[in-house]
Amino acid sequence: MSHALTSRRGSRLRAAAAGLSAAVVAVGAGELVAAVVEPAASPVAVIGSGLIDLAPSWAKDAAIALFGTGDKIALITGIAIVLAGVAALAGILEARRAGLGAVVLGALGALALVVAMIRPGAGPFAWLPGLIAAVVAVVALRLLMRTVQPIPYVRTEPEERRRFLLWSAGVAATGVAALIIGGVARGATRSIEAVRSALRLPQPIRPVPPVAAAADLGIRGLARIVTPNAEFYRIDTALVVPRLDPADWRLRIHGMVEREVEIGWDELLSLPMRESHVTLACVSNPVGGDLIGNALWLGHPVRELLARAGVDPDADMVLSRSVDGFTASSPIEALTDDRDALLAIGMNGDPLPIEHGFPARLVVPGLYGYVSATKWVTELEVTRFDRATAYWTTRGWSARGPIKLQSRIDVPRGGAVAPGDTVIAGMAWQQHVGVEGVEVRVDDGPWRPAALATAISADTWVQWSIPWTAEAGSHTIECRAVGADGESQTSEPAAPAPDGAQGWHRVQVTVG
Ligand SMILES: Nc1nc2c(c(=O)[nH]1)N[C@H]1C(S)=C(S)[C@@H](COP(=O)(O)O)O[C@H]1N2
Numbered sequence: 001m002s003h004a005l006t007s008r009r010g011s012r013l014r015a016a017a018a019g020l021s022a023a024v025v026a027v028g029a030g031e032l033v034a035a036v037v038e039p040a041a042s043p044v045a046v047i048g049s050g051l052i053d054l055a056p057s058w059a060k061d062a063a064i065a066l067f068g069t070g071d072k073i074a075l076i077t078g079i080a081i082v083l084a085g086v087a088a089l090a091g092i093l094e095a096r097r098a099g100l101g102a103v104v105l106g107a108l109g110a111l112a113l114v115v116a117m118i119r120p121g122a123g124p125f126a127w128l129p130g131l132i133a134a135v136v137a138v139v140a141l142r143l144l145m146r147t148v149q150p151i152p153y154v155r156t157e158p159e160e161r162r163r164f165l166l167w168s169a170g171v172a173a174t175g176v177a178a179l180i181i182g183g184v185a186r187g188a189t190r191s192i193e194a195v196r197s198a199l200r201l202p203q204p205i206r207p208v209p210p211v212a213a214a215a216d217l218g219i220r221g222l223a224r225i226v227t228p229n230a231e232f233y234r235i236d237t238a239l240v241v242p243r244l245d246p247a248d249w250r251l252r253i254h255g256m257v258e259r260e261v262e263i264g265w266d267e268l269l270s271l272p273m274r275e276s277h278v279t280l281a282c283v284s285n286p287v288g289g290d291l292i293g294n295a296l297w298l299g300h301p302v303r304e305l306l307a308r309a310g311v312d313p314d315a316d317m318v319l320s321r322s323v324d325g326f327t328a329s330s331p332i333e334a335l336t337d338d339r340d341a342l343l344a345i346g347m348n349g350d351p352l353p354i355e356h357g358f359p360a361r362l363v364v365p366g367l368y369g370y371v372s373a374t375k376w377v378t379e380l381e382v383t384r385f386d387r388a389t390a391y392w393t394t395r396g397w398s399a400r401g402p403i404k405l406q407s408r409i410d411v412p413r414g415g416a417v418a419p420g421d422t423v424i425a426g427m428a429w430q431q432h433v434g435v436e437g438v439e440v441r442v443d444d445g446p447w448r449p450a451a452l453a454t455a456i457s458a459d460t461w462v463q464w465s466i467p468w469t470a471e472a473g474s475h476t477i478e479c480r481a482v483g484a485d486g487e488s489q490t491s492e493p494a495a496p497a498p499d500g501a502q503g504w505h506r507v508q509v510t511v512g
């Protein structure tokens with residue numbers, strides 16, 4: 001009897017392992033085919049992107065809060081764990097009833113096929129990776145099942161067990177090899193990266209003066225006034241970064257316009273370029289958070305492009321659309337007033353990094369990124385707020401997103417502080433309005449004015465600092481800003497959803 005039980009448990013384990021191996025080789029095959037025919041149709045990526053688009057916004061907020069910019073790695077890990085569970089189950093089902101498990105795995109491949117085909121920007125072979133994954137999964141599972149001993153009460157012979165292990169490990173290893181080759185193939189098709197690095201950006205008509213030395217206090221731990229591209233926060237829904245060839249890129253301006261306008265890359269490069277420092281901020285940035293960065297952007301004013309198309313006076317919004325379907329709703333005044341909303345092609349002197357929207361994106365001072373900063377932008381639809389709804393608005397975020405007045409303590413960041421004379425320093429911002437002052441208090445003491453560094457412009461954040469003599473004990477440091485319009489930063493706390501976090505940043509330190 002005990003022999004029979006071990007045997008049955010053993011064969012169930014083998015069935016689960018067969019399911020897993022079949023899934024690994026199927027994913028490997030699908031990813032390899034995708035890497036060759038259409039990287040964006042990768043089965044894992046399309047299912048992940050589908051989940052991102054379907055996820056309720058609280059789940060996304062939680063993912064950003066938990067993992068920040070690592071939210072995508074967390075998602076892929078999650079998918080891998082779920083897939084492993086389903087695959088093991090499929091193996092067990094297949095052992096119970098031939099065909100059942102194969103249907104489960106095949107259905108997953110079919111799902112990847114369908115999702116790859118219906119996503120925006122799907123190419124002519126978007127269906128292929130999912131189909132290959134489905135077929136490979138079914139064949140591999142059926143094959144492996146033959147080597148599993150499903151007969152109860154008969155102890156599996158060691159040779160049979162060895163044979164199974166060999167087969168199943170071989171199949172899984174083939175899958176891993178396919179994944180690696182796929183990764184290498186994807187790397188080799190990095191031609192867009194080559195195109196990008198060979199690009200020479202045009203000169204702006206009026207280069208901005210170099211950032212004043214007095215704009216950056218150079219305090220250790222304080223954010224730099226201009227954020228290097230490699231350190232710039234990245235937030236988007238793109239699991240696979242769109243790789244647009246500038247030669248194929250076009251921007252279409254349509255909707256409530258007198259005439260549709262379409263411009264390509266060469267024409268864009270021939271237009272007058274402006275440059276300006278603009279601080280970009282994410283609406284998901286919590287009080288004290290770092291989903292914010294400042295860069296020197298080079299681009300052509302959106303205002304000029306809209307003027308070419310001739311905007312209907314009834315329009316009050318531009319719905320900008322990315323090649324991957326993401327949309328943002330910007331109030332039309334923000335794109336047409338004197339603030340120089342840019343169709344940007346350069347970031348800190350380089351072409352836009354691919355993950356920051358290469359070859360072109362929008363940058364609008366004063367608006368959160370989700371309502372303005374569309375990356376990989378290919379369309380501007382002139383419309384009205386009562387006619388069209390953007391990606392995050394359908395998920396419960398505010399349709400309009402002016403940036404709120406905020407200030408942040410960078411130094412000290414909390415924890416232990418040595419006693420004696422030191423400095424408290426941080427950043428403050430309210431893009432397009434500007435910051436007039438920052439005040440700091442320690443332990444409910446009096447508010448003391450901090451010294452503002454030189455601001456680059458009202459469209460950027462500004463550094464501030466204040467001396468402090470740290471005395472032994474625990475202390476709470478708070479800061480608050482006053483905008484250039486005279487408004488004070490509210491003490492009323494609010495979560496990021498639906499229109500941006502607010503409240504005072506507070507840091508706890510222990511001196512001693
Ligand atoms: N195509 C596309 N553009 C997008 C997004 C996106 O998900 N897809 N996210 C927006 C959001 S929410 C923000 S905060 C900014 C972030 O820009 P960055 O990644 O260059 O910092 O991009 C905006 N542009």
Ligand SMILES: [Mo]
Pocket residue numbers: 235281282283284368369370
């Ligand atoms: Mo954002």
